[in-house]
Amino acid sequence: MDRKEDVANVLIADNDPALARFVLEILARKGIRGHLVGGKQSALDFINKGHCDFLFTGETIDPQPGEPSRSQDGFDLLAEVRANWPELPVVMITKARKDGSQDSRQIVETAVRAVRQGCRDFLTRPPDREKIEAILDTFLPNHDVSTIAAAQEDTHCLYRIVGRSASLVQTVDLARRIAPTSAPVLISGESGTGKELIAYLIHQKSRRAQGSYIRVNCAALSESLLESELFGHEKGAFTGAYAQRKGRFEMAHGGTLLLDEITETPIRFQAKLLRVLEQQDFERVGGNESVRVDVRIISTTNKDLLQEAQEGRFRRDLYYRLSGTRLVLCPLRERKDDLPDLVWYFVNLYAREVQRQITRLDPAMMDIFANYHWPGNVRQLRNVVRTSLILGVGQTLSLADVSWLFDELQPLAQPECGTHDSSCGKHTHGDSGLGGVPLEQIERRAILDTLRQTGGNQTRAAKVLGISDRTLRDKMHRYRRQGCLQPA
Numbered sequence: 001m002d003r004k005e006d007v008a009n010v011l012i013a014d015n016d017p018a019l020a021r022f023v024l025e026i027l028a029r030k031g032i033r034g035h036l037v038g039g040k041q042s043a044l045d046f047i048n049k050g051h052c053d054f055l056f057t058g059e060t061i062d063p064q065p066g067e068p069s070r071s072q073d074g075f076d077l078l079a080e081v082r083a084n085w086p087e088l089p090v091v092m093i094t095k096a097r098k099d100g101s102q103d104s105r106q107i108v109e110t111a112v113r114a115v116r117q118g119c120r121d122f123l124t125r126p127p128d129r130e131k132i133e134a135i136l137d138t139f140l141p142n143h144d145v146s147t148i149a150a151a152q153e154d155t156h157c158l159y160r161i162v163g164r165s166a167s168l169v170q171t172v173d174l175a176r177r178i179a180p181t182s183a184p185v186l187i188s189g190e191s192g193t194g195k196e197l198i199a200y201l202i203h204q205k206s207r208r209a210q211g212s213y214i215r216v217n218c219a220a221l222s223e224s225l226l227e228s229e230l231f232g233h234e235k236g237a238f239t240g241a242y243a244q245r246k247g248r249f250e251m252a253h254g255g256t257l258l259l260d261e262i263t264e265t266p267i268r269f270q271a272k273l274l275r276v277l278e279q280q281d282f283e284r285v286g287g288n289e290s291v292r293v294d295v296r297i298i299s300t301t302n303k304d305l306l307q308e309a310q311e312g313r314f315r316r317d318l319y320y321r322l323s324g325t326r327l328v329l330c331p332l333r334e335r336k337d338d339l340p341d342l343v344w345y346f347v348n349l350y351a352r353e354v355q356r357q358i359t360r361l362d363p364a365m366m367d368i369f370a371n372y373h374w375p376g377n378v379r380q381l382r383n384v385v386r387t388s389l390i391l392g393v394g395q396t397l398s399l400a401d402v403s404w405l406f407d408e409l410q411p412l413a414q415p416e417c418g419t420h421d422s423s424c425g426k427h428t429h430g431d432s433g434l435g436g437v438p439l440e441q442i443e444r445r446a447i448l449d450t451l452r453q454t455g456g457n458q459t460r461a462a463k464v465l466g467i468s469d470r471t472l473r474d475k476m477h478r479y480r481r482q483g484c485l486q487p488a
Contacts, residue, residue, distance in 0.1 A: 008032045008140040013043040014058035040077045051156045059095040082118040089139045091121045139352040143344040148172045159200045162345045163338035167330040178325050179205035184297045186322050189329030192379030195300040203256040211255025214248045219264035228285050237286025253293045262299040270315045332374040346385040362398030371411045
């Protein structure tokens with residue numbers, strides 16, 4: 001199992017060799033990548049790449065060759081950072097006189113100015129090792145987590161798949177075996193399970209990794225917009241088409257095209273899509289010139305696509321074309337072994353936002369997580385951890401300070417066995433039936449339990465309940481307004 005971590009990137013904007021060696025040594029011991037620059041513009045250029053997690057800057061910055069010869073004020077760099085990257089943590093380190101002495105009054109004045117202008121902390125020279133380590137532990141925590149797959153490009157993490165459960169390991173292994181081929185891939189799974197991460201892993205492990213990776217959210221576009229988005233259009237094809245525009249298929253030539261939530265495409269459009277997938281050529285909207293492409297297709301869906309095809313909501317021939325190889329991602333409730341790793345991963349990711357050092361996970365909180373059904377899957381867990389970090393206090397992550405989260409994360413009530421309950425296969429006597437329970441509560445319980453049993457598949461739940469999809473949607477909308485059902 002690959003245990004490669006997302007390596008944090010710390011920028012040191014200071015040309016003091018002794019200070020640089022000192023800080024870089026600390027960073028290396030903590031598994032953090034250090035980058036040394038001199039000069040304001042060099043620092044801004046690095047930060048502008050978008051992969052800087054923390055900045056140490058001197059009160060003055062000596063310029064690099066090619067930059068203005070005068071020493072530059074570290075406060076100028078601080079002002080630029082605060083204006084353009086307000087959440088980037090910055091710590092300023094004082095300058096020292098040539099004889100090594102420092103004016104205590106001047107230090108206090110500089111420290112006050114630095115903090116007022118947005119520095120998270122202020123250090124005097126020579127800086128204290130324990131102080132720097134404590135700052136790094138707070139803003140750049142590096143708790144160990146199990147990683148099945150990850151990829152880096154320069155200083156940027158392309159993707160990271162966290163966990164250790166057997167189902168996830170199997171899925172990633174299958175994705176790696178599929179990747180070197182050009183076969184189309186259909187990835188199924190509930191919303192929030194990480195389908196896009198698996199799609200990107202397949203692209204990165206394929207022979208098309210150097211080509212483009214283009215994504216289209218099919219659920220967000222109408223039929224007319226979807227056609228223009230995928231196939232492009234010619235100048236004058238419709239009102240507002242002032243120039244020729246390439247579509248996503250052309251942009252993905254030689255690479256991979258991800259059709260996200262493919263089931264949301266209209267039936268009529270599916271016929272056009274099938275032709276393009278079969279022949280790998282098309283005409284732009286408003287044009288008559290054939291454009292040929294070489295594109296690998298990866299599709300994702302949160303529905304049972306075969307059932308959708310059988311019930312006439314999706315073309316069977318397109319289904320067979322897209323499902324050359326299939327991957328199914330398990331929901332989080334079926335991979336509870338991954339919960340500790342995922343929680344620590346999100347702590348590493350978001351702790352710097354709140355400047356809160358987390359050293360322990362509350363066992364009671366983890367028990368709640370283990371018993372919860374996680375309808376929003378990993379995406380919901382991420383938001384729960386982030387909220388707990390923001391609203392909690394202390395070094396233990398818990399739900400004690402977030403009562404509404406505690407209430408929301410209670411497990412679904414199991415159906416009670418009455419005189420005869422076919423769902424549990426038991427026959428009971430006594431007062432444990434549904435007598436005295438309002439009919440609306442019985443109906444709501446039946447709907448919520450059926451949704452849980454069908455993994456949130458509304459079409460299947462409606463069929464089991466013997467009601468129409470529209471009736472089920474109306475009832476769920478009413479439950480949400482009443483606060484009995486959390487929004488999806």
